[in-house]
Amino acid sequence: MFLIFNSNKMFFLFILFFSTLISISSNSWFGCWIGLEINLLSFIPLISNSNNMMSSEASLKYFLIQSIASINFLFSILMKMISLKNFEFNFFISILINSSILMKMGSAPFHFWFPNIMEGMSWFNNFIMMSWQKITPMILLSYYFNKNFIFIIIMLNSFIGAIGGLNQTSLRKLLTFSSINNLSWMLISIMISENLWMFFLFMYSFIISMMCFIFYMLNMFFINQLFIFNMNYLIKFFFLINFLSLGGLPPFIGFFPKWIIINFLILNKFFIINFILIMMSLILLFFYIRIIYSSVMFNYLKLKWMNFFLKKKSLFLINFLSFISISGMIISTFFFM
Secondary structure (H helix, E strand, O other): OOHHHOHHHHHHHHHHHHHHHHHHHOOOHHHHHHHHHHHHHHHHHHHOOOOOHHHHHHHHHHHHHHHHHHHHHHHHHHHHHHOOOOHHHHHHHHHHHHHHHHHHHOOOOOOOOHHHHHHOOOHHHHHHHHOHHHHHHHHHHHHOOOHHHHHHHHHHHHHHHHHHOOOOOEHHHHHHHHHHHHHHHHHHHHHHOHHHHHHHHHHHHHHHHHHHHHHHHHOOOEOOHHHHOOOOHHHHHHHHHHHHHHHOOOOOOOHHHHHHHHHHHHHOOOHHHHHHHHHHHHHHHHHHHHHHHHHHHOOOOOOHHHOOOOOHHHHHHHHHHHHHHHHHHHHHHHHHO
């Protein structure tokens, strides 16, 4: 059953959004921790589904991992309060706080749980996990971070996100590793400015929402399903555009926030990290193109009984949102006039 028709899940979804607001508007670390805990307890009922063993397993794994991260976070903020006058521990505590926050959002090298949990969730929950669940940890990280440590994390995210997706056949895992790679861009954007990070997150969420919506409408979970589906040609075209936009290819809207970040890094002489981010984005584009190749080139596998029908409203929505993705760079030029 889809989420909209379930009143219980709508209630938990409201608490999920509300908990993020509690965390980001709190004026103490303890308040932030409470917000994170409410967020955890409201997201678990959204994941778990008694009819699906994988969902139940994902909710249990999610609970365990997030609990460990919360305990670490609580321990590190207590340590910070105890050693407030003693500056010797500051480097150690900043790494502890940063690590627990990075574990919360599924960043490398604490990403080990992220692909497995994503595999057991519905497309709607995947979308929440890749967009909304990043907001609280990111804002908490911007309050107190160790610059050198975060630079290492950015490089790790970039490498693991690009290389981890190469041997995947599951679309959910592919988008997970894509999310880990995009996390490196998000981390560097929040170090530059919060407005830039909000802009990047909005753009990323917009593209991801389209991808998850298309996969949900077509009921797809693996690359080999793209071979046998007799898709609408227009959807195939927009499917291709959205994936290239997600990879950050220049004419599309997904490139616009990356362009601003690249520009800033060049102006401030961060050439090595810039080079790594761009190179890893190319690897990301490679496995996106592999998915597109599967859906576009192998059209001769037309099975009559596999025909499916999309509602006109859904088709119009996909077309309209994808059109924004194409015209994005034309719109973006007005910002620089």
